[in-house]
Amino acid sequence: MPYLHDSLLIVSDLDGTLLDHNTYRWEAASGWLGVFKQRHIPLVLCSSKSAAEIMEWQKELGIPGQPFIAENGAVVQLDERWSSSDYFPRRIAGIRHDELMNWLNDLRSQYGFKFTCFADVDENTLSGWTGLTHKQATLARFREASESFIWRDTPEMFNAFAERIADLGLMLVQGGRFWHIMHAQSDKGQALRWLYEQYRQNDGKTYITIGLGDGPNDAQLLDNVDYAVVVKGYSRKPVILRNDNPERVYHSLSYGPEGWKEGLDHFIPAE
Template sequence: MLSLQDSLLVITDLDGSLLDHHTYSWQAAEAWLARLEEHEVPLVICSSKTAAEIVPLQKQLGIEGTPFIAENGARIHLTDQAGEPMVNGDARDYSDIVESLRRLEHQFRFTGFADFSDKEISDITGLTLRDAQLARIREASEALVWRDNEEQFDRFREALAADGLSLTQGGRFWHVMATGSGKGAAVNWLLDQLPQRPVTLGLGDGPNDAPMLDVVDYAVVIKGYSKNPVVLQRTDEQRVYHTAHHGPQGWSEGLDYFITQP
């Protein structure tokens, strides 16, 4: 079991994990958020959301200035000791990714965020128009809706790979980013920047969270809504917990399981 007195770092997905899948509320996790703040346990967001979405959310949660991972690991935001911004160097520019996808539009049927309006994204996700606008301020990945068949999807993945791009599945969309990107790689890169590696506890609910949950010391697989299960490669089952509840209730359940409260 872990203690709040340990050198602990909590790394969390947002949608369907800390945030309710339908309402985007985190109120069911408020008690644990307060405990983490009281004991100065850093909370690192690792999400498919954009930086434009995460920064105001950090402020609401009272964790502004904390490093975070955006766009499924395609972008990492933190500052060095001099206060200068640092970003991972493997990311592809958003405009470059969109241009690559444009070249494939005549072969495959899909719609990316670059082609959606704010209202269309709001209708799909349940986000407000303002939040939908923030979701379209992308830096290093494209989110898309696949509209073609499974056979074409395999060819699409191959075409992306030939261009140095990969696909990962989120809760609502497929995400296109540079090959080698992902939540697991991003977490490892972030931890390598720290002077000393803390004990890490990760929480997530979707297939795109699996790489992150494989690299943390302790993993909470929150009950999700995806048709595809979260499949982990790790074999230390005693360090993995599957929750009975969804969203922030499951998030709190996972912390209850692993962390001994004072």
């Protein structure tokens, strides 16, 4: 069992986990956020959101300058203390967004696939889809190495689309609201392993890792931590983990930040 006096590293998804799925409120998590800040325990945000979005949420949550994982692992922001790194300020894995959109547009033209990307719509439309403010929707469109989309075709066409995507060395990830597409080597798990190694090299110590997520796209994250909290979510697909041992994995009864708090309460005893 992890304790607050251990070297802890917390890795958390945002939407539906630390943030409420519908309101984006996070106050139920404020107690643990205060503890982490007081004890200098790193909180790595790991999300499908863009880097621009996550940096705004870091300010909101009071953790600016810490590392984070954006776009489902395609982008890794380094700690502001690690400016001497060859990858500073961020590492981008795989394909760049412009090239990715060229491929997606070619697939639409060639096969007639029907889907709508963030890049296809304006901020007002995206706000309507997500409930984000105009400013937040603007930041959500600043993708660097992935794209988010709504599928508008048949299941049979989706299967054909998935085959074409795999042929290009890309992969599809299902989030709480949207599908995401990126390079096949750009998942949350590989990004977390890479970032953990940066922590180990720069801080000269190992950490006990606790991960929290609510959707199928968080499985890679939760498979690569010592302790995992599966926050109750709204996805119709379950979060399937390689090792779902109850000594390592806790499934919350509550949604969103209430479930986030519940999971941490379960694993970290009060002092």
